Amino acid sequence: MKNTIKYFALFVIAFSISILACKNSKEHSKAADSSIIEKVVPENLKWSERMMLSEIERVPKASMLDFVKKPRWSYTNGLVLSAAIKVYEETNNQTYYDYIYTYADEMIDSTGNIKTYKLSNQNLDMIKSGDVLLYLYPKTKEERFLKAIETLNSQLESQPKTSEGGYWHKKVYPNQMWLDGLYMAEPFHTHYAKDYVKDATKAENIYNHIVLQFDLIQKHSRDGKTGLLYHGWDESKEQKWANKETGNSPNFWSRAMGWYGMAMVDVLDFLPENHSGRERIITYLNQFAEAITKVQDKSGLWWQVLDQGDRDGNYLEATGTSMFTYAFAKGVHKGYLDKKYLAVAEKAYEGLIDNLVSVEENGLVNLNKCCGVAGLGGNPYRDGSYEYYINEIIRSNDPKGTGPFILASLELNK
Template identity: 75%
Template sequence: MAKTKITRISFIYFIALGLSLAACKNGFNNSTNKKSAEKIVPENLKWSERMVLSEMHRFPEASKLDFAPVPRWGYTNGLVLGAVAKVYEKTKNQKYYDYIYAYADAMIDKAGEIKTYNFEDHNLDMIKSGDVLLYLYPKTKEERFFKAMTTLNKQLETQPKTSDGGYWHKKIYPFQMWLDGLYMAEPFHARYAKEYEKDAAKTKKVYDDVVLQFDLIQKHSRDQKTGLLFHGWDASKEQRWANKETGNSQHFWSRGMGWYGMALVDVLDYLPKNHPGRAKLIKYLNQYAEAVVKVQDASGVWWQVLDQGNRQGNYLEATGSAMFVYTLAKGVHKGYLPAKYLKNANEGYDGLLKNLVSVEENGVVNLNKCCAVAGLGGNPYRDGSYEYYIGEKIRSNDPKGTGPFILASLELNK
């Protein structure tokens, strides 16, 4: 009898233990399922904010945007953070502002010196992050930010030039103008002059100089047959990539054209309405838009080498496509371009979402098929051939694409 009683108690104990373990197991699974269902990036937000949150997830430190292993001052930081600033102004979400401020705080020391920046390089790329300082200084009144942006403005005042007044892209690329350089430098230059230059004659000179850069690109780099612009122009015609008669590089690179379009629409934000160069820039923008939509693919997006369609190795590329969408949309909204181009902008945006954007289970948004980098000359030497442009690394979430995607999303209110 005693033995039977003990056996029964043991049986009940093991049953209870089994139920308890099962409950614990189920509870653990429920917790895990709940956690996995949580979105890092909520999907009920607009695409602009979703991409901002995705970038902040990928790069918790804005000083390491562009997959940098250590903090650095560079143009991609200014590009993305300029877009984040526009999202902040729409949402007033403090963490977006804090993300922008943290970059400037990390990169500008107490004396106003810019970390990792070298004035003597005279590199136009380094000007772009000055936009961050132009945005922050009126809000913070921190003297170090003002000193740093004044340094960048002085770089432009001393930038080496071609014989007809075009800025060299970098000191190490003598006599060369690249389409990229106009976006890197001219919106900053025009805005700094408008907001901080006290001498009227000097301000006018800056505006004239800004317009001249576009005049020279139109004169030297625009292909009369297609209306597209060659990536680079070598005034000396000495580079191996340069045509010996014209000095131009060989091809129409998507992102190069994208940089130029964004430069046009952004500079017009600061060029006075009564400046004689304003009408010219709007004319250039209209010529540009006409040429760009002619090479827009049926998918809505654009090819890496714009006029080569589906030639072997060519691909539909995200960064240039996002830039074109932004340029066309802003051009229409500002009244610079006819309304018909809004259709092209929307088709381009829809093409990005359909072909080049993916969303992870946690809500993080990816922009795929981005050309990582492309340039001319240098070491190893980049010859500007078709094979060169299609052969450069392709990656996802390059900030040269995510920044314009945010801007395009805002323009189209997506």
């Protein structure tokens, strides 16, 4: 009997040890599993898709791009979605098309009204997202999209102008042309004239007016010594930021020139081969490329204030660099620029990857050191000084950087 009790006690002890060992093994296995982080963005894709998927993960609704709290119609949405269109065309992945379409579906009501948009503001920034509609309408034939396209075109027909015919950047910025405005409005306007204006004379008039915008910017904003272009020009010379002799703002801001470079290569997609202004824009693009290359940092990147790289507070900035990379690569591929500029673009892209791109454990891709915003005038007043540009907010994943980064990645097939 004693032996039976003894053996039973030993069995209980052994069984308990076995249970405990099994439990410890499971807990160890569970702990090991918890260290495996699921990749929400696969790392075996090209950078264009990795960044596009990262943006969709961060901002599931394109109407909320640019760190806003409510859906809105603005230029940053159109910028990122223009990149999404290119990614979709290359991959045929429905995820990207859905991201594009959902924005238009949300922001254009059944009657063609554009939510949050006011034509009376005469704001060139609001034209950019029209590129999304120009892409979608031929595919969907939804009349509401066409109605919205016509609304945006009507803004350009009524936009206030300088005495020579240059668009004011916004109604609240009288007599002012900004480099930004050429990217916001002119690719849309050229595409519209090519595909939606059937009257040849009317289309020609639109093309002439588009080229005039570039002619005027070259005439008034380009610095003869450096070849760089000032952010803004005030015809009235009344703004506090305006040089009293030239009307120019005081500094060369990286992203302003980035907008201008992208405007040129994108307008040339639609400007007819036989138009008299085409060669002039290509000449402007070559002058631009020469000037920008001279101020490229040894890292491949460009500075926030382009010509003052060694000045205290200046920094190597992602949005302008991404824009230049795209403009140079596309310019070479389209035959507008000498092939030497492809090496400039490659060096810039390597600089971005090595210095300003980071990847999280779950695969999300970040673009760091983006200038959040910069402008001229307004309230509080922005004086265009060196101190102003270097002290604006710096953040990661600003759409004014991620969109051009995707476009540059596609052009370089990275």
